[in-house]
Amino acid sequence: MASKYDGLARIIIQNVGGKANIISLTHCVTRLRFKLKDESKANTDILKSTDGIVTVMQTGGQYQIVIGNHVGAVYDTVCQVGHFTSDMKLAEEAVDEKKLSPGAALIDLISGTFLPVLGVLSGVGIIRGLLAVASFFGLLTATDGTYVILNAVGTSFFYFLPIILGMTAAEKMGGNKFIGISIGCSMCYPAIVELSNAEAIGTAFAGTIFATQYYTTFLGIPVLLPSGGYTSTVVPIIVAVFFAVKLEKLLQKVIPNVVKMFFVPLFTLIIIVPLTFLVIGPITGILCALITQLFNTIFGVSGLLAGAILGGMFQVFVIFGLHWGLTPLALTSMAAVGYDNIIPTAMPATFVQTATVLAIYLKSKDEKLKKVALPAFISGLFGITEPAIYGVTLPKKKPFVISCLASAVSGAIMGGLGVKRYSMGGLGIFALATYLNPETQSFYDVSWSVVAILVGMAVSFVITFITYKDEVKAEPTAAEVAAAEAE
Structure with missing residues (x-):
């Protein structure tokens, strides 16, 4: 049965260099993640301009096509159209796969292990x-x-x-x-x-x-x-x-x-x-005990500063896929001491990003931008910020910087007050349930998480709403008009 994403799937396969150029294909929450034999054969500009694709990222040895929340359906269609098996992996001997740097290889291993x-x-x-x-x-x-x-x-x-x-x-x-x-x-x-x-x-x-x-x-x-x-x-x-x-x-x-x-x-x-x-x-x-102790020492010295740095940088980590490196650290901390105080400093960043997008949606007169911003805002409330980052704030640059600074404020609150979470899982608003201490049944961590989120959202929303202006499209010059008429 034909899928409504058939056309998009064929465009994607063709413009990543064809089936013969694909080593493997997986997907995460919002992205198709290709490993290509030769990334120079991919038509990145064409893919970026294709309806249904938010943007394209080349990071960690992967060619990532950002789709959005419906990435699973697009992935299934790409596999069907290309006759790929699930999580296709060609025989290692048959693939001349380029070597990754140690850092990129580590992130690739961590993300590939946790994505499924x-x-x-x-x-x-x-x-x-x-x-x-x-x-x-x-x-x-x-x-x-x-x-x-x-x-x-x-x-x-x-x-x-x-x-x-x-x-x-x-x-x-x-x-x-x-x-x-x-x-x-x-x-x-x-x-x-x-x-x-x-x-x-x-x-x-x-x-x-x-x-x-x-x-x-x-x-x-x-x-x-x-x-x-x-x-x-x-x-x-x-x-x-x-x-x-x-x-x-x-x-x-x-x-x-x-x-x-x-x-x-x-x-x-x-x-x-x-x-x-x-x-x-x-x-x-x-090694895990030493790493856990290191983070506990850093937060003990200045939870405020540690929280500000992690909170402010988290969305940057997302862009480059580096946020996956925090997952094993958080799980290690939970296994060792029963809680995680690393990712809580970054949790409000997703909400801050949505507030930035909401301000742009309300302020902008650009109907095309508003059509992207509203779904991105809703998606962000549930912890998926790639549509907001790639579709709205990052292309505009200043809003992305504002969201990072506001996230640093929220992260500082979380780190300074020693907010912890006691279970992995849950994105966006659903993550709040994991901050309730199951032993003491204390709402301390939940309450301050909400405060940090609201403060960061307010800062980001107000500054963005005051400073944002739609880009003014320059009028064509007389020479450009004449050239167009001549064509």
Whole structure:
């Protein structure tokens, strides 16, 4: 059955250099994300001027076409028209893919690992937030069957996150997703979790600053487990899968075809899983603890300044896709201390961006701009700001700068007051539910989040409304008129 996006899909495929130029295609909340063999073959100007495309970004080794909230439907149509499989990935040997810089490669890996689960991550986060609200107002108690079942939905996703990320990371890196799942399962296995809470049988690195109690051994080597095990963790599984994929590809080359099907997973798992518990897990655990401590120290020294910087720069991060780097930091913080104080400083920025767009919508006389601004405003309230950024504020430059400065004000309020969130998930107005403290049922973080949002929106709206002016189109000169008539 033909889709209403058939024409747009054909234009996109043709102007990214054709199917032969496409290495892979995925999508996030608003963007089609292509990896192209040769980006110079893409007709960027044509794509930017095509109705249905907000803009085009080339960042992080990806050729990103910003569509908007209906990107999923456009993605499906592009796959149908181009006869692509879901999350198409050509064989690595057949692709001369250009090397990315270390920073771009890291962002590409993080975004590719989290993009497939972003929608569900947000959904279950909202469920956890709403349950906290229902408990606060006495609508449900923790012993109610309704609460228990919904809490299972909201909590289990985070509890078994290593399994989920094991699959998506393996797919992103071109490995066997079931090997990734198996590594994640071993990290969440109940007996392993119970070991982390058992009585210590010894101390590793005794007499040093790295002295750590251990609860079991593997071939006589102490196994250092974090408190509570590896459930809900992020970095250890991604690093473990990275090495698993490298080993898997090596084994694919040396193991005979007749036994490859089961010997490759066998040797990969029997090497990587113990390595994860003995080396990868402890090392990444130390690094994550250091990073968490670093951010806590920064916020402890000056939460006001840290919040202002993160809040003011967040929309810039979105443009370059760097905002993905905050996701594992936030999840790591939640797993370590039970809350995140990093992303809260950036949360009001989405609302500030919408206020800027609303001011332009009310002030502008440009009907074409108003048609873009109103949907972008509505989309922004639900946490999707790309249409606002690329379609309205960034092209106008000054409004984008105003929104960043106002976001810095909101971020300073959030950071200065130590606002925290207690669950991942939820975008825009739905994110507020994740700021209710489920243990104390305190509305402190929710209340100050609302204050920070309203202050930032007010600052941005007022300044934009006062300073914004539609661009005056210059009248054609006599020479230009004569030239046009001659044609």
